[in-house]
Amino acid sequence: MVTFQENWLQVLQTTFMQHALLGGSMVALAAGLMGWFVVTRQNAFAAHALAHIGFPGATGAILVGAPVTLGLAVFCVGGGLLIGLFGKRVADREVATGTILAFATGLGVLFASLATANASSTTTVLFGNLLAISRDQLWVFGGFTVLVVGVLAVIARPLVFASVDPTVAEARGVPVRALGVAFVVLLALTITMAVQVVGTLLLFALVVTPAAAALRMTARPGLVAAIAVAIALGSVWFGLVLSAMVNLPPSFFVTTLAVLTWAVTLLLTWDRVPRETPAPVLDAPQLVPDRSR
Amino acid sequence: MPQNYTAALGEAVRARDLVMLGLTGGRFGLRRASATERARVDDALRRVGAQDYADRRMSELSGGQQQRVAIAQAIVDDAELLLLDEPLANLDLRNQHEVVTLLGELTRERRVTVMVVAHDLNPLLPVLTDAVYLLDGHPHHDPIDAVVTEDLLTHLYGTPVRVVRTAQGDLFTRGG
Numbered sequence A: 001m002v003t004f005q006e007n008w009l010q011v012l013q014t015t016f017m018q019h020a021l022l023g024g025s026m027v028a029l030a031a032g033l034m035g036w037f038v039v040t041r042q043n044a045f046a047a048h049a050l051a052h053i054g055f056p057g058a059t060g061a062i063l064v065g066a067p068v069t070l071g072l073a074v075f076c077v078g079g080g081l082l083i084g085l086f087g088k089r090v091a092d093r094e095v096a097t098g099t100i101l102a103f104a105t106g107l108g109v110l111f112a113s114l115a116t117a118n119a120s121s122t123t124t125v126l127f128g129n130l131l132a133i134s135r136d137q138l139w140v141f142g143g144f145t146v147l148v149v150g151v152l153a154v155i156a157r158p159l160v161f162a163s164v165d166p167t168v169a170e171a172r173g174v175p176v177r178a179l180g181v182a183f184v185v186l187l188a189l190t191i192t193m194a195v196q197v198v199g200t201l202l203l204f205a206l207v208v209t210p211a212a213a214a215l216r217m218t219a220r221p222g223l224v225a226a227i228a229v230a231i232a233l234g235s236v237w238f239g240l241v242l243s244a245m246v247n248l249p250p251s252f253f254v255t256t257l258a259v260l261t262w263a264v265t266l267l268l269t270w271d272r273v274p275r276e277t278p279a280p281v282l283d284a285p286q287l288v289p290d291r292s293r
Numbered sequence B: 001m002p003q004n005y006t007a008a009l010g011e012a013v014r015a016r017d018l019v020m021l022g023l024t025g026g027r028f029g030l031r032r033a034s035a036t037e038r039a040r041v042d043d044a045l046r047r048v049g050a051q052d053y054a055d056r057r058m059s060e061l062s063g064g065q066q067q068r069v070a071i072a073q074a075i076v077d078d079a080e081l082l083l084l085d086e087p088l089a090n091l092d093l094r095n096q097h098e099v100v101t102l103l104g105e106l107t108r109e110r111r112v113t114v115m116v117v118a119h120d121l122n123p124l125l126p127v128l129t130d131a132v133y134l135l136d137g138h139p140h141h142d143p144i145d146a147v148v149t150e151d152l153l154t155h156l157y158g159t160p161v162r163v164v165r166t167a168q169g170d171l172f173t174r175g176g
Helices: A008-012 A015-040 A044-064 A068-085 A090-114 A119-127 A135-164 A166-171 A176-202 A209-217 A221-246 A250-268 B007-012 B015-024 B035-047 B063-075 B093-109 B150-157
Strands: B081-085 B113-117 B130-135 B138-143 B161-165 B171-175
Touching: A008 A221, A015 A044, A015 A135, A015 A176, A015 A209, A015 A221, A015 A250, A015 B007, A044 A068, A044 A090, A044 A119, A044 A176, A068 A090, A068 A176, A119 A176, A135 A166, A135 A176, A135 B015, A166 A176, A176 A250, A209 A221, A209 A250, A221 A250, B015 B035, B015 B063, B035 B063, B063 B081, B063 B093, B093 B113, B130 B150, B150 B161
Parallel strands: B081 B113
Antiparallel strands: B130 B138, B161 B171
């Protein structure tokens, strides 16, 4: 039942809420910054897949009694590198990504059943649970966030070049391949965190959606990054407040707020959508083959 | 200079950003572009006549405009040699003409050497000075006048080619 909690202000002050706010903010920062590259490099599907590839990592960790974050990180980074091996061609990558994704999800189910993990821990992996973040996890999150933001600051400019214009960047001596590998590892770390906030199934909303919305508003790279982070942060913060008010899972509110922002942006900027206008056709297309010739 | 930009990439950058990458794109670390660098970007955009749409997204520009911005990116760091892969690909006649004129200006006024890979000689003939070609597996280099001959082109293309000089003195080639 949905009921309004009178004491939501007190709920916000509890330890688990504080952990959630802090952890969620770190994820939002990393995810918002990575989003621009995910969208521009057309890696959205890979990002989604990496989250699923983390699923057997998480359930495998439960199976052997290792920390879930470790299992997620190992599988996400490994999966990312594996996908990266499959050529530059988007078409090849899509197929490889999808195949690895299916295999990983299968493994995840196997591990979950071997570990006799109860349904709730599997649900946590799939949908995330921001309210269950421990103090130890926060330290790991902090390390990951510092790493992602720090490395990104150093490689941002060449990575932008390599993402927007790979052939010219390579011709100018930018190490395009090495940057690609570095990017995948950063993405894997970001996803390792984000999965624990919104789960493997809802990850898209934090990593891709804010950046996509920001890109509609402006094309200034710095501003896009700032807006994407702001949208992600806003979604996490207000999502937590709403979840405290009505005692429902924060994942729902976080994703819904991000998606709403994106949808509203899309509507407001609809007139600026550069639509593909078909070239004027001089000869009417022939639907029926001309047999007279 | 690439042949074209995909929609997703063009959506993400403005013309100005793309040119700036030609100047600073290889640099690691966080540092804002200096005033000098911004001035050089403006200068490069002006040189190719792209200043009016410098702040538009690449995806919003026509093929010819994108080509101009790409040339601006190539010359922004005062390169002495430009390698262009099919710079006229997908351009209509007017844009072809404008790009060719621009390339001619660059070689004459800026002392830039421009090397073009092209499958159609005709639009480029007014500005070409030399040609590098592969004949029976060996590279050759000759002044353009020595290359644009019926015998050589017919042999090169493996199909009959005729060379015509118009009353105005312009050269062009045609198959058959």
